[in-house]
Amino acid sequence: MSLRHGLLGLLAEGPASGYDLARRFTEVLGSVWPAQHPKIYAELNKLAGEGLVEVESEGPRRRKAYRITDAGVAEVKRWLTEVDVDHTMRLQPLLRSLFFWMMDRDELQQHLEAEARYYRDLAEQYTEYAARKDRGEFGYSEQTQSMRVTIEAGIRLYSALADWADWAQTVPPAKPSKGS
Amino acid sequence: MSLRHGLLGLLAEGPASGYDLARRFTEVLGSVWPAQHPKIYAELNKLAGEGLVEVESEGPRRRKAYRITDAGVAEVKRWLTEVDVDHTMRLQPLLRSLFFWMMDRDELQQHLEAEARYYRDLAEQYTEYAARKDRGEFGYSEQTQSMRVTIEAGIRLYSALADWADWAQTVPPAKPSKGS
């Protein structure tokens, strides 16, 4: 049930429509918390029904902007402070790595190179984003400061994975016993 | 559909029962790919129906050990080499970090300390595990060598997160403009 709180949190920064939220989810949160628009619209309707958000205004093209209510703000805060963090990490690349021994030497090589490139690219994108933030392009609000912290996690995580993929290429498939 | 291939991959190392596999999933893969036993038994039955695994033997207490078939081995290899890696990373801690600005100074402090401790502990457990592997406690088969690579990813990932949580505590809530 984190999508729910993700939406509430984003709305706590200011009113937005489902469309806006969908964009923010794919742009900012795409790699750490993917969410499709159908889910977002559905959840917004539920949240409105529970009084955690309300329709702020109706714009062109049936656009509905939502505003978070006091109850909504209270709910995010409750979630942030009272609900245990879910540390579940479901990383297919790591699951796959358990089975590297089933791959040919050069298939594995190629795989690890592609992985390293993928992670390095993402790390660089996040680094670039962080640099823009640090240059002040997004201002110095509390919200962007939190975003900066999130971005830093992205940089560190993807760098770690890129380094790991590089390192893995140096590991021999099976360590021969002493003096081979 | 990774549970499917996770099971096939584990069975490629040798025959095992659903119970064995469930244990391995919680012990080795608990933090990178959680799986409950009901799903495992269900999937094994499906795999058996498709001829990717077969019942090797029936033991005491209704125990059924499964063995992977040639078709099963081919399927894991196909997955490893031909199917695109799913890089989805759904990390609630990072989603939460976007909303740190909504938390009180000391609540956040406590939160980050707890997070750092949590990650540091896991990183240490993995490091310990890696050390045992490197001492040769698990032998030097290709399989344990791959496991070593997976463990290394765990170490690096959790260390990165622990460092991040430490670093986040040093970030001021909102950067005041020049000369405050």
Place this chain on the structure above:
DNA sequence: CTAGGACATGTCCCTAGGGACATATCTGAG
């Protein structure tokens, strides 16, 4: 001999998420 606990396999239901498909509205280019 009996009861508790570990071993072992399953059913059932509910929610979350992925993805295809549908539709309405507005803008701007030609």
Place this chain on the structure above:
DNA sequence: CTCAGATATGTCCCTAGGGACATGTCCTAG
């Protein structure tokens, strides 16, 4: 004026996963 494309909101269905509950089997301590 018309049509392509962006904006904007939804429905529907299917699968994956979480978790409660149920059941059978064997061993061993008392």
